[in-house]
Amino acid sequence: MGLSNDEDLIQMLRQIKQEARLPRQDWKRIGKERLIRQARGVQRKSGMTQFAAYIGTIAVAALMGLWINKGYMVEKIPQRLPQTYTAQTIAEPSSAMLSQEQKEGQEASAAAPPVEPLESVEKPTAGGKLAAGESPAAQETGMGSLPTEHTVQTGEGVVPNKTVDATPRRMTALEEQAQRYLREKLGEQGKDYEIDPAHSRQPEGYIAFRRLVQGIPLQQSSAVVEINPDNGKISLLLYPEVEKPRVTPQTPVIDRAAAAQKLASTLGLVYAGKEHPVLQYRIDPDAVVDAKTGELLVSREEKRVASVRGEGKKLIVKDAGTAAQVMQQEFGIEVKGEAFMTIDEQGLSFNWSLGENRRVRLKTTDDGSFIGYSLEGSFQPAVQSKSSLQQAEKIALAGLAKYLPANVDQVLVKSAGQNQGQATFLFAPMYQGVPVLDESYKVAVEMTSGMVTRIEGDFSQSSFVLPDKAQALPLKDAAAQFVQNVPLELVYWAKDRNEPVLVYQIRQDTQQPWAIEALTGKID
Secondary structure (H helix, E strand, O other): OOHHHHHHHHHHHHHHHHHOOOOOHHHHHHHHHHHHHHHHHHHHHHHHHHHHHHHHHHHHHHHHHHHHHHHHHHHHOOOOOOOOOOOOOOOOOOHHHOOHHHHHHHHHHHHOOOOOOOOOOOOOOOOOOOOOOOOHHHHHHOOOOOOOEEEEEEOOEEEEEEOOOOOOOOOOHHHHHHHHHHHHHHHHHHHHEEEOHHHOEHHHOEEEEEEEEOOEEEEEEEEEEEEOOOOOOEEEEEOOHHHOOOOOOOOOOOOHHHHHHHHHOOOEEEEEOOOOOEEEEEOOOOEEEEOOOOOEEEOOOOOEEEEOOOOOOOOEOOOHHHHHHHHHHHHOOOOOOOOEEEEOOOOEEEEEEEEOOEEEEEEEOOOOEEEEEEEEOOOOOOOOOOOOHHHHHHHHHHHHHOOOOOOOOEEEEEEEEEEOOEEEEEEEEEEOOEEEOOOOEEEEEEOOOOOEEEEEOOOOOOOOOOOOHHHOOOHHHHHHHHHHHOOEEEEEEOOOOOOOEEEEEEOOOOOOOOOEEOOOOOEO
16 A cells, blocks of 8 residues: 555544544443443452351361361260169289380379269150150151160050160151141140051151150151152141040059060061061050050951862963953953053053943053952942952952962951952962962952952962972971060050050051061071
């Protein structure tokens, strides 16, 4: 570019500068104010950061001081064993074995005044009080002290409540949330309730509570806190006062050992477990012992045993055509049309409509093994049924026997009833005369026609393969171990009585059900 062109360019720029508008004064003012605000904001943030750092430093220093001081105090305060335990005496080492520093420490200890023993602090019970033998730290952590002898306050004074395992179990997060909510709503009265794990259903968010009468629980649900697992909504249900029985404080007469002996008389062998059943000794789950009379009380009717001969027949159904044939040939129910198929967590279902508000369903596992069928609809009772409940039970067993394992010759009749023209039964198989608890079969019979309208259960096994009961520990050995180790508790128990009675039962907060493995003697 030449010189003339440079001069032209300079001239052009000067002309543009003369013609361009200068910034307005209010624009300058607005820009200046914005810069000032930004500067002040930066300054405030810097000041807050410095202040937070200062406070944090002070807090850390204070916590360190408390921690160091606490450690010093813990070293100075002697540990104290629970009152029911006697510390073993350990011989002092000879002076020849001690170093110079240890000797000086002994001399200083001898010169120091004796330290007074710590006062006994009470342990937290369900009623909010503390019992002898545990420090408040144990209450805060949710862990109990060593097993000890507890006392229970009754209307007639303080009585011993000896349990083998006095350590309370650690509550789950859901139980803690439910307890906080109940105490928040009831205030001081909330301390008169404790978690009732036997009647709680935690996966559903259903936490039951039982009421305390002078520290002893009333064995029936008194309140329920429901926590919706989907949205977390919490609700509290309190049973009406009219449903709460009147309780008169009572004092136990028999001790824990005598009660355990009574409960041990109901011990029996069972097979427990679904995937890998084990042989166990268990007591009757409905048995309790009257703490004043020593009488053995059972809350339910005694279960019956019925004879049956299993045939071990297996049915495999993998399509709708086979399902229709099975319904007609095996169960005498003719179905027409295409089956409506559904799939759920149990497996596959084939469904047909029979008209007149009746429908039939056949169910199989994922691999096609038959697990039941049901004829559903309205069953109106006739003026006079053609069969009694006992006759209906024989019909039910005859229909069930084909599909029972071949080495089953008895079943336990867990329940039997009649309603709306149908008799319904729940059976548990028995192997070598021992109930297989986690296998059960539901059978229903129409009373007017005698037709089996429902059979459900696991029919995938042609025969049971289970431990031999001949290898089990003798019953007397299991009973002795039960009496020595079973954890019991005192509760007020009501069964067809106007006033609850004080009874011993297996602690509800222990692993349920409490059992002894029959082959190894291990407590489960």
